[in-house]
Amino acid sequence: MGRDDDERADAEERLGEFERAFDGRGGYRRAVGWLVLLGAAVVMLLAAAIVFTAAGLWRLGVPAALLAAACAFVAAPVARGAALRHGNRVVSLFGGGLAVSGGPEGEASYTWDELVSVTLAGVRRGRRTRWRLTLLAEDGRVLRFGEELPDVSALGEAVAAEAASRQVPRHLAAVKAGEEVCLGPFTVDLEGVGKEGERLPWHAVRDVVIENGVVAVRTRGERTALAAIAGHMPDALVFTALCSQVKALNEGHR
Numbered sequence: 001m002g003r004d005d006d007e008r009a010d011a012e013e014r015l016g017e018f019e020r021a022f023d024g025r026g027g028y029r030r031a032v033g034w035l036v037l038l039g040a041a042v043v044m045l046l047a048a049a050i051v052f053t054a055a056g057l058w059r060l061g062v063p064a065a066l067l068a069a070a071c072a073f074v075a076a077p078v079a080r081g082a083a084l085r086h087g088n089r090v091v092s093l094f095g096g097g098l099a100v101s102g103g104p105e106g107e108a109s110y111t112w113d114e115l116v117s118v119t120l121a122g123v124r125r126g127r128r129t130r131w132r133l134t135l136l137a138e139d140g141r142v143l144r145f146g147e148e149l150p151d152v153s154a155l156g157e158a159v160a161a162e163a164a165s166r167q168v169p170r171h172l173a174a175v176k177a178g179e180e181v182c183l184g185p186f187t188v189d190l191e192g193v194g195k196e197g198e199r200l201p202w203h204a205v206r207d208v209v210i211e212n213g214v215v216a217v218r219t220r221g222e223r224t225a226l227a228a229i230a231g232h233m234p235d236a237l238v239f240t241a242l243c244s245q246v247k248a249l250n251e252g253h254r
Contacts, residue, residue: 013090014096014097015094015097015099016095016097017094017095018092018094019093019094019159020092020093021091021094022090022093022150022151022154022155023090024102026151035209038071040074041071044069045064045065045067045071045095048061048064049062049065049068052064053065058229059192061096068233069108069205088102089101089102089145089149090102091145091155092153093158096111097109097110097112097114101238102145108141110135110150112162112163112166114139115135115136115137115138115159116138117135117136117235118133118135118160118234118235119134119135119232119235120132120133120134120157120160121133121230121232122230123213123231124150129153130146130147131153132152133145133146133152133159134229134234135159136234141202154188160235160236160237161237163235163237164182164235164237164241167220167235167238168238168241168242168245172242172245172246172249175188175189175246176189182236183233183234183242184228184232184234184236185228185233186215186217186226188242188243190246192204193208193217193226194226195241198225198226200219200225200226202247202250203250204220205219205243205247206218206219206241207222208239209240210237213230213231214227214230215229215233215236217243229235
């Protein structure tokens with residue numbers, strides 16, 4: 001039984017049945033391999049450039065120096081990349097929570113109830129979307145994940161769904177009891193939804209959605225009346241799900 005199997009067995013005792021792993025170690029190994037190859041190429045080309053130049057063979061020395069510079073240029077983003085800085089990470093999902101190994105946090109595991117907030121942000125650059133997942137645990141630790149993990153967006157969606165399934169019922173009970181619930185810059189109560197002094201009654205709200213990186217409260221004329229950047233708002237999925245249920249509750253009472 002290997003170390004990974006031992007760690008998984010220990011986590012299963014606390015977190016339940018294992019479901020899926022998001023393993024960044026393959027990307028880390030590739031990054032290290034490329035960095036070693038490119039570094040070796042830079043050293044050899046620079047040495048060749050020096051030898052050729054010293055011998056007066058400028059036609060060979062200059063191209064060698066230019067090739068060394070090109071290899072260094074290619075190596076720079078690899079050295080700065082998340083795969084090299086945090087690529088030893090493995091995040092394992094279980095029925096009752098998640099476990100993290102590697103990376104700056106070291107070993108950590110949390111049940112779903114021990115996660116205070118989940119923020120999933122996607123930044124679109126050209127045809128590609130770069131995803132960042134931020135988790136705040138009740139012990140105060142902040143876990144940040146990016147492209148060093150394969151399918152980090154799928155990880156974020158799974159964790160956000162688990163958080164919503166637990167937080168929405170609690171918030172809904174508070175709203176039913178007449179309380180005002182604050183989620184990010186928004187407030188939700190039985191009468192409507194608000195943000196920074198602006199309020200909309202539920203009868204004026206068409207829907208609350210997350211699209212194009214924005215949390216939007218839309219009116220019946222399909223105008224976005226209240227909005228926030230999803231990547232800057234913890235528990236955006238919790239907010240949209242709560243609004244949907246409170247709106248349905250309000251309409252059922254009319």
